[in-house]
Amino acid sequence: MTGAGARADQSYPRLTSPAGYRNPRWSPNGRYLLLADAKREGVYLYDLYTSSFWEITSSPSSGRWCYWSSDSTKIGFKLLVETTESEFEQIPVVYDLDQREIVKLAGPTSACGVPSFANDGKIAFSFGHSIYILGPDFTVLKEFDIGCYANLTPISPDGRWLVYNDDTDRLWLLDLETGNKRCLTLEEGGYFRPVWSPDSRKLAANTFDGKLKVFDILSTQVFDLGYGWEPAWCPDSLYIVFSTVSRSALGKEGDLYLARYDGSEEIPITQTAYEVEVSPDIAATGWLAFGSHLTGKIFIVAPAEEIKPSETGIQIVPSFDFSTLKELDLSSPKKSHGYINPTTAAVVKGLLYKSDAVESIDVPYVHQVYDTPNSFDGRWACSATSALMVIVYYNILPKWPCNVNIPEPHESPFGRYVSDVYAFNGYTYDIWGCDASGNRAYGGYGYIVRQRWCPDNTIQYPHTSEYMGDYLQNHGLNSSVDWTATWSEFTSEINNEFPVIILTKLTSSGHYVVGRGYYANRTVVTNDPFGDANLGDTYYGYGSSLGNYYGEGALYDWPGYNNGHVSLMQCAPDTSRPLLFVYAEGTVNPVVTSSLKIVESSPYCVGETITAQFTLTNKGTAPITFDVVTVGGRDPDNEVADFTWDYNVTLDPNESYAYQGSLTITKAGNYHFFCAYRTPDGVWNTSIPTESGVDSTLDIVCKTSPNQPTGVLATDGTYTDRVRITWNAVSGANRYEVYRATSQYGSYSLIAGNVTTTSYDDTSVSAGQRYWYKVKACNACGCSGYSGADEGWAASNPALCKSTSSLDFGTSATSRTFEVWNCGGGTLNYTISDDRTWISVSPTSGSSTGE
Structure with a gap:
C-alpha cells in the first residue's frame, strides 16, 4: 500500500470477497473506528487509544450503514433478527458506548431505517412510510409521512434538513421546520448513499452507475464529480474523499482521491498497482482510514501536516504521510462489548409496521457451472445462463438434455443451450468465445460474450447487455437495456410477471442474475446462476470455487438498504459495469411475418401516392392490443413521414394482421421506412422482431421532374437546310423534348420527344420561314415546364x-x-x-x- 505516485510490486490475488473488514467510519473525536466484517457485515468497534477491538453485534448487514452521534457516545444502526431462514425482523437501535447498551427505538418490523444524529442530539429514523424525529432523551418530537419506505434518511448536522429516496430512487429534501419537500435529483436514474457535509449546506451521493454528485442545498447547484464511490466529507466541508475502481491491463485496480466539492480540483491519494483501496473516511483530526478490497485489511494514515485553524473554521490540508501507514490488528475481536436487554421495551410505543408480503414469479433455475456440459467451464457464463432462464420461463426452447457430473451426476434439461451450437428461428448460434479455461464455447455464451475474454483478443466489443438484448429478441422476446434502473421499474415488471435480468455488483467484475420477485422492504428475489452469495466464500472467488447450488430464490438487498442480505451493489462499480436491467417481456410477442414492401414499382416520384404492406403476427401466449399500427418513416430531412395509421388492433395468440397504408411523397431524396406499433400506454416499438428472412425496414429513393432548361438558342439562317437548337444540360434529366411554333406566342407542337443530348437539328423547315422553339427536360418522374422561346430560321439560296x-x-x-x-x-x-x-x-x- 503506497501513497500517490508510488507502485506496488506485490502479485495480484484474484479474490472478490475476502475475509476481513470494510466500511471504516471515524468517531467525531477521532478515537474510534466503526467497522463491518466482510462476510456478514456485523458491527465492530476499534479503540485507537487502547488498540482494543470489540464486536457490538454480528447481526448480518447491520454494519453496512451506521451513524455516529456528534459527541461520539452513540451509534445508530439497524439490528436484524433472523426469524426464518434468510428472513429477518428489523429493529432501529442506538448503541450507547458509555452504558454499553443497545437501546431499541421501535418494535420489530419488516421495514425500518438506520437512525442518524444531528449535532444537538436529535435522532431521525424511518419506520414504514413515516419519519420520526426524537429528542436526545428519546421522546418523539415530530412525525412525517413521506409516502414510501426509505432506509437511509440522514438528518443534517444542524437538524434543519433530512434527505431520503423515493420508489424511483430519486433523492428528496425534507424541511424539518416546515414539512416542505423538494426533489434534488430530477434526471433519470437511481441515487443512494447520501452524505451530509459538516456545515449542512451540501450533500454528496452516489448514482447506481457509480458516479458521484454533490448538491448545494441553498444554491440548488448540482456538481458532477464523475466516477467515484463511497464519498466522505472532510471537516472543512470543501473536500470529499472517495474511491474509484477501474479495469486495466494489470487487472482490477482501485485508488483513493480527494476532490473539491465543485469538481474544480482532484488530488490522487493512492496510485497503487495490483490493489483496490476502498471505503475511505477522514477524521476531524485529519487522519485517513480505508480498507483493501483484496485482503480485507484496514489501514490508517496520518495527515502530512497538522490541521490548522482558519477564519472559516477548521480546514484540512488535503495530503497524507504514507510513511505513517498502519495496519490495524483485527485478528480477534472481543465479544459482548454491548448487550440487548430482551425485556427492554421499545422507546417509541405502539409502532408496528408489517409489509413483508412478497411478489414472485416461478422462473426455472439453471446453474452456470453445475447445469452446463462437462466440457464447458461455466464460471464466466452468468450472462448466457441468466438469459437462458428467462427464455425457458417463456417455454420458447424445447428441452435439450445433457448429463453433468458435478456437484453429482444428474441430467440438465436445458444447459446445452449455454455453450453448444444450436439453431432457432432461422439463426444458428455458432459464434464462439473463450470460457474460463480458455476453451471455445458457442451457443448463448459465444453470442453474448464473443471473444472479449480470450487471451489474445484486442477487439473492443459492445457491452454484453447489448448482445444479450439481441439474443433475447432473436428468441421472440421484447428486450431492451435500461442503464437508469430504479426500484419502481423493477417492481412494475415483476407485477406484470416479466422477469428482469439484472447486472449487479455482487462481484467486482459484475454479475448477472434473474430478478424474479421482491419484498416491500426492497429485498430482491433472484435466481443467481452461480449460487447464493449469502452463503459466503463458496460463492465468490476463482480457482477451485464453482459457486454453490442454492441460487434459486437467492435474496439480495437493493442499493442503499440493509435487510440482512448481501447488497446488489456489494462491490464498487467500474465505468463499464453499472447496475442495469435487461428487460425480457415475452407473454405477448408480435413478430413481422411478411416483409415490408411497397406495392408500386420504382421509380418513385414526388407527388405520387405509394402503398406499403406487411404482416404482423402475435407469436405470444396472450392477446395483445395496439393503439396504432403503421409504417413509420423518415424523409430526406429526417422528418416524420408515416403511412396512414390503423387504430385499435387486437391480435389473439397466433393471429395475424395484414397492414396496408398509403403515403404521398412530398420530397425528393432517400426515405427510410420501418414497421411500427404503439401500445395503449403510448410506447412506440420501431424495432419489431421478424421471422427469419423477413425484413421490417425498407429504403427507397424518390425523384422529382427536372427543372426547365435554360440557354435555349436557335440558329438564325446559319444553315439553309435546318435550324439547330441548343440548350444547357439539366441535372436529373435523361432526355429532352423540343417544341416549335410559327410565332412566339403561337401554339407549340412537339417535334422531337427523345433527345438525349443538348442539341437538336430541325430539318423539317422551309427556307426563309421564321420559327420559334421551346425545350422541356424530362426523366422518369415527368417533364419540366417550357423553357424560354428563341427564334430561328433556315436560309434560302442567295x-x-x-x-x-x-x-x-x-x-x-x-x-x-x-x-x-x-x-x-x-x-x-x-x-x-x-x-x-x-x-x-x-x-x-x-x-x-x-x-
Missing part, C-alpha cells in the same frame, strides 16, 4: 433584291439613292456598272429580283 433596277441621272448633278440586299440565303456576290448616266447592279451568283 438572291439580290434592290429597290429599283436602275437610276437615270440625266445631265443634272442631283444625287440619287437606292437599296440592294441579299434576300436569299448564303453569300451573295454582285457587280455595279454605270454608263455615266446609268448605274446598274447585277448579281454574279444567285438570282435577281425587283427588276
Whole structure:
C-alpha cells in the first residue's frame, strides 16, 4: 500500500470477497473506528487509544450503514433478527458506548431505517412510510409521512434538513421546520448513499452507475464529480474523499482521491498497482482510514501536516504521510462489548409496521457451472445462463438434455443451450468465445460474450447487455437495456410477471442474475446462476470455487438498504459495469411475418401516392392490443413521414394482421421506412422482431421532374437546310423534348420527344420561314415546364433584291439613292456598272429580283 505516485510490486490475488473488514467510519473525536466484517457485515468497534477491538453485534448487514452521534457516545444502526431462514425482523437501535447498551427505538418490523444524529442530539429514523424525529432523551418530537419506505434518511448536522429516496430512487429534501419537500435529483436514474457535509449546506451521493454528485442545498447547484464511490466529507466541508475502481491491463485496480466539492480540483491519494483501496473516511483530526478490497485489511494514515485553524473554521490540508501507514490488528475481536436487554421495551410505543408480503414469479433455475456440459467451464457464463432462464420461463426452447457430473451426476434439461451450437428461428448460434479455461464455447455464451475474454483478443466489443438484448429478441422476446434502473421499474415488471435480468455488483467484475420477485422492504428475489452469495466464500472467488447450488430464490438487498442480505451493489462499480436491467417481456410477442414492401414499382416520384404492406403476427401466449399500427418513416430531412395509421388492433395468440397504408411523397431524396406499433400506454416499438428472412425496414429513393432548361438558342439562317437548337444540360434529366411554333406566342407542337443530348437539328423547315422553339427536360418522374422561346430560321439560296433596277441621272448633278440586299440565303456576290448616266447592279451568283 503506497501513497500517490508510488507502485506496488506485490502479485495480484484474484479474490472478490475476502475475509476481513470494510466500511471504516471515524468517531467525531477521532478515537474510534466503526467497522463491518466482510462476510456478514456485523458491527465492530476499534479503540485507537487502547488498540482494543470489540464486536457490538454480528447481526448480518447491520454494519453496512451506521451513524455516529456528534459527541461520539452513540451509534445508530439497524439490528436484524433472523426469524426464518434468510428472513429477518428489523429493529432501529442506538448503541450507547458509555452504558454499553443497545437501546431499541421501535418494535420489530419488516421495514425500518438506520437512525442518524444531528449535532444537538436529535435522532431521525424511518419506520414504514413515516419519519420520526426524537429528542436526545428519546421522546418523539415530530412525525412525517413521506409516502414510501426509505432506509437511509440522514438528518443534517444542524437538524434543519433530512434527505431520503423515493420508489424511483430519486433523492428528496425534507424541511424539518416546515414539512416542505423538494426533489434534488430530477434526471433519470437511481441515487443512494447520501452524505451530509459538516456545515449542512451540501450533500454528496452516489448514482447506481457509480458516479458521484454533490448538491448545494441553498444554491440548488448540482456538481458532477464523475466516477467515484463511497464519498466522505472532510471537516472543512470543501473536500470529499472517495474511491474509484477501474479495469486495466494489470487487472482490477482501485485508488483513493480527494476532490473539491465543485469538481474544480482532484488530488490522487493512492496510485497503487495490483490493489483496490476502498471505503475511505477522514477524521476531524485529519487522519485517513480505508480498507483493501483484496485482503480485507484496514489501514490508517496520518495527515502530512497538522490541521490548522482558519477564519472559516477548521480546514484540512488535503495530503497524507504514507510513511505513517498502519495496519490495524483485527485478528480477534472481543465479544459482548454491548448487550440487548430482551425485556427492554421499545422507546417509541405502539409502532408496528408489517409489509413483508412478497411478489414472485416461478422462473426455472439453471446453474452456470453445475447445469452446463462437462466440457464447458461455466464460471464466466452468468450472462448466457441468466438469459437462458428467462427464455425457458417463456417455454420458447424445447428441452435439450445433457448429463453433468458435478456437484453429482444428474441430467440438465436445458444447459446445452449455454455453450453448444444450436439453431432457432432461422439463426444458428455458432459464434464462439473463450470460457474460463480458455476453451471455445458457442451457443448463448459465444453470442453474448464473443471473444472479449480470450487471451489474445484486442477487439473492443459492445457491452454484453447489448448482445444479450439481441439474443433475447432473436428468441421472440421484447428486450431492451435500461442503464437508469430504479426500484419502481423493477417492481412494475415483476407485477406484470416479466422477469428482469439484472447486472449487479455482487462481484467486482459484475454479475448477472434473474430478478424474479421482491419484498416491500426492497429485498430482491433472484435466481443467481452461480449460487447464493449469502452463503459466503463458496460463492465468490476463482480457482477451485464453482459457486454453490442454492441460487434459486437467492435474496439480495437493493442499493442503499440493509435487510440482512448481501447488497446488489456489494462491490464498487467500474465505468463499464453499472447496475442495469435487461428487460425480457415475452407473454405477448408480435413478430413481422411478411416483409415490408411497397406495392408500386420504382421509380418513385414526388407527388405520387405509394402503398406499403406487411404482416404482423402475435407469436405470444396472450392477446395483445395496439393503439396504432403503421409504417413509420423518415424523409430526406429526417422528418416524420408515416403511412396512414390503423387504430385499435387486437391480435389473439397466433393471429395475424395484414397492414396496408398509403403515403404521398412530398420530397425528393432517400426515405427510410420501418414497421411500427404503439401500445395503449403510448410506447412506440420501431424495432419489431421478424421471422427469419423477413425484413421490417425498407429504403427507397424518390425523384422529382427536372427543372426547365435554360440557354435555349436557335440558329438564325446559319444553315439553309435546318435550324439547330441548343440548350444547357439539366441535372436529373435523361432526355429532352423540343417544341416549335410559327410565332412566339403561337401554339407549340412537339417535334422531337427523345433527345438525349443538348442539341437538336430541325430539318423539317422551309427556307426563309421564321420559327420559334421551346425545350422541356424530362426523366422518369415527368417533364419540366417550357423553357424560354428563341427564334430561328433556315436560309434560302442567295438572291439580290434592290429597290429599283436602275437610276437615270440625266445631265443634272442631283444625287440619287437606292437599296440592294441579299434576300436569299448564303453569300451573295454582285457587280455595279454605270454608263455615266446609268448605274446598274447585277448579281454574279444567285438570282435577281425587283427588276
